[in-house]
Amino acid sequence: MERRRIIDLLPGRSSAPVRDWLAAHPSVTVISRDRSGPYAEAARTGAPAATQVADRWYLLVNASEALRSIVEQHQSEIRDVAHRGVHDPSASPDLRESAPTPEVTSRRRNRCESALGLHGEGLPTKEIACRIGASRNAVRRWVRAGRFMPYRGASGSSRLDRHLPFVEARWQEGQRSATVLHRELRAQGFIGSYDIVRRWVARGRQGAPARPPFARIPSTRRITRWLTGDPTALSREDRAFTEALCIAAPKLKQAAEEIRAFANLLRQNDPPGLTPWLEAAAGSDLCGFVAGLRQDEAAVRAAIVEPWRNGPVEGQVNRLKLIKCSMYGRAKFDLLRQRVLHVA
Structure with a gap:
């Protein structure tokens, strides 16, 4: 990490090679790692005196995944909020989709x-x-x-919904060609595919409503991003959906607030705040995530105060994958190791 270069490439993904390598290099005093259990165990057994530092990015990813699992448990509230948005004239047309x-x-x-x-x-x-x-x-x-x-439904037709006033007006004027409508929509700034317009025209010819009365449910990943992100950066419709969901699911709102507080601990380098946060979050639906942090608390606490990050490592992983692809899997580990350690 100090020299920003690879010192070795070890075979496999198990803890044994890492443990043996660390035992043979007692000069290692700091180990920056992700949250993988085998690597943590290898560091504990191979270099028990070294300081382990959990990577901040992985901690934030783990926190986001923990919140996402809680979002998954509130599907009924999510569907209720989205359904109310369909019948609200001020709601975003992006929430409308077929079933x-x-x-x-x-x-x-x-x-x-x-x-x-x-x-x-x-x-x-x-x-x-x-x-x-x-x-x-x-x-x-x-x-x-x-x-x-x-099923939540696909989201492709939402792009056309933003242009429905124009396309409906052209439909009333007698324009029935999907090709022509798509060409005119592109001139209006429409970025969707021709197939979206073709399906809309097909529904119109069959006499089906242009705006299906079903709610498109946002994905759990998207809702998690809304809950953990900056509310001021959301659109008016997304912010309204998030606020309504927090009212309908108080436990989800509490979990989201705890996750944002955890992210602030990492960003503000506040190690004294970790203990009260763990105690407060343990009483919420994040108890499983809290239990995992407590098992790895020393590395988590070090992540707040230590400057080491896994960014350079992730860049080298991408380079390793490129080298492996260029070899088409025809060479063995010894050649791969040489190519990784010695840049041609």
């Missing part, structure tokens, strides 16, 4: 129930996804929520 068919919903529900049953048997996420034919991210969402979550 899936009952057959699709039933099929997803069955897969969710199968995933939860397999998870209860102790199967890993990857195997569950292979068995039921779902993505691993979907399985993780279902496991976090502990129940079926209705």
Whole structure:
């Protein structure tokens, strides 16, 4: 970290090579690392006297993921807030979207129930996804929520909704060509695809309403970003949605406030504030996240006061991946190590 260069490349992702390397290099006094358990264990056993420093970026990512898991548990409140936005004339048109068919919903529900049953048997996420034919991210969402979550719907048509006054006026004038409407919309600043306009025209020809009366539910990732970000940087519609959700789900609001307070601890270099924050957050839905921090408290506290960060390491990881791609997997570890350590 001091010289900003790689000193060695170790095989595998287990703790044993790291532990043995640290034991052979007793001059190491500070270890900057992510939150990975094997690396923490390797540092404890291979260099017990060294100071471990958890990377701030990973701490913030862990905090965001902890809040996201809580957002997953408040799907009913999220849907209620979005549904109210559909019938509110002042609500953002971005909250309007179509719903899936009952057959699709039933099929997803069955897969969710199968995933939860397999998870209860102790199967890993990857195997569950292979068995039921779902993505691993979907399985993780279902496991976090502990129940079926209705489909949120795609968000593509929201781009057209901003231009609906113009396109509806052209429709009333008799323009029925999706190609022409798309070309005119592009001249008006529309950045969506032709397919969005084509679907809108198809609904119009079938006599279906141009604005479907279903709420588009924002993703849990997006809601988490709204809750942890600067409220003044949000649009009027997003800020209104977030405020309504906090009123409907007080526990979610409390968790979001605790996460923002934790981020401020890191940004303001406030190590004395960590202990009261842990005590306060332990009584909220963030108890699991707090338990993980307490197990790694020394490294977390060092992250607040120490200057070391994993940024240079992440840059070298990208370089390592580029080298591996250029080798097409045809060379063994010894050549890879030489190419990483010695820049040609």
